[in-house]
Amino acid sequence: MKRLKEFTIPFVGLKLGKHHFEYQINNTFFEHFEYEEFNSSSVSVDVLFDKKTTLFELHFEISGTVNINCDLTNEAYNQEISNQFDIVVKFGEELNDEEIDILILPHGEYEINIQQYIYEFIVLSVPTKRVHPGVKDGTLDSEILKKLEELSPKLKENKETEEETDPRWNTLKKLLTDK
Template sequence: MNTKQLKEFNIPFVGLKLGIHQFEYEIDNTFFEHFDYDEFNSSNISIQLEFNKKSTLFELKFYARGTVNINCDVTNEPFDLPIENDLFLVIKFGTAYNDENEELLILPHGEYEVNVQQYIYELVVLGLPQKRVHPGVEDGTLDSDILDKLEELSPKKETLKKDNEEIDPRWDKLKNLLNDK
């Protein structure tokens, strides 16, 4: 993905003293639109970045906290999904740019700044669960037409009992053979 770099995510490390530096970013859907990512109805995420400048390398610790409003995979009802994820990245210098390793970024000698927007994007998007289920589905408090229809179409417990009661008694003899081992 050849995404234009957003200047507010550039960190000019040349002017930074050795040691730990804090950066904060508040991101919402305009950030994700930049990546053509439109699965969120809305988002409100705080990114904390701890940038540790050492003499030969940098250590970056990203922390994402906040919520995204997303549609439930079961009912399609929108809900606020809490986001909490972190990422550790080491930046070293080499002959050529290389970001093939997800925990190591190599910048060419002579670079004076690094853009962290891709790491923030991945931190949030990869922090999402595979299946996004409304908490009301799990605890039974969500009132939804789709859930009502799923309940209506699911097999009833009484039906299952009746099916079990009508089993031919000869099958019980076979089950006993299995249990006698």
Template sequence: MKQLKEFDIPFVGLKLGKHRFDYQIDKTFFEAFNYDEFAEATLKVNLVMDKKSNMLELSFKVDGVVNVPCDLTDEPFDQPVEGNLHLVVKFGEEYNDENEELLIIPHGEHQINVAQYIYEMIVLAVPAKRVHPGVKDGTLSSELLQKLEEFQPKEENKNNDGDTDPRWDTLKKLLTDK
């Protein structure tokens, strides 16, 4: 990952109180992290930093869309993304980012780079299973979807003469006998 200078926040010269930073995120941001799961990205990140005498409170909010392939059909679609992240930055002897909500930076630091936190917030805001909205409501038609329906197992509860399979009847008895 290369250092993204536009995400450096020099907090030493800022007055105490709230400061707002806005970022426009696109695909080149994710390329800096070698992350290529998004075909396109149009995201807006709002960051409110509350500077206090002994710590910083960072509140991130992301809103936008990323273009991703559907996990079922591989059709690209725009996935809405919304997310929040709250981070407390304190000063200590040495750098420590073990806790995901608390960052400790050395006393001599004068700026903080927030690119990694923005990246993680966005990637975690995207659902693990990405399903095209057309698959959910039945409006998407693709060859792959037709093949999936073709190979879907057909339910056959009864054999040809109308009776159920006697092997299943014996197993069903186990459920009712207690």
């Protein structure tokens, strides 16, 4: 994966305090990661970079839409996403990104690239089960949905079918009622 320059923040030249960065993400961004789950995407990422004397705090706010396929019907639809994430950047002996929300950079580092974090945060903002809104409210007219309803198991609604049991069990039922 190639590092994109626009996602590199050179923190050495920044003054102490808060700095704001904005990014507009579309499918060309995801092509760098060879991620092809989105048909199209329009996501806004706001990063608040708070530089302190010994550490940095990064606050990510993600909002926008991604066009994805429904897991049930394979119909494309626009999924709204919105999420927030925080990362604390500290300095240490060597690079360590094993913690979820703490990044340790080696001493002497002068910039941080946040493209991997933006990619992961956007992908994590999409629901794991992708269901078209038309499936939920019943307005989607799809051949696949009709076939799924046709093949779904039917629930027994009348009690006559429940009473149709194997006649060999009837004598055992009498034992229960004879007490």
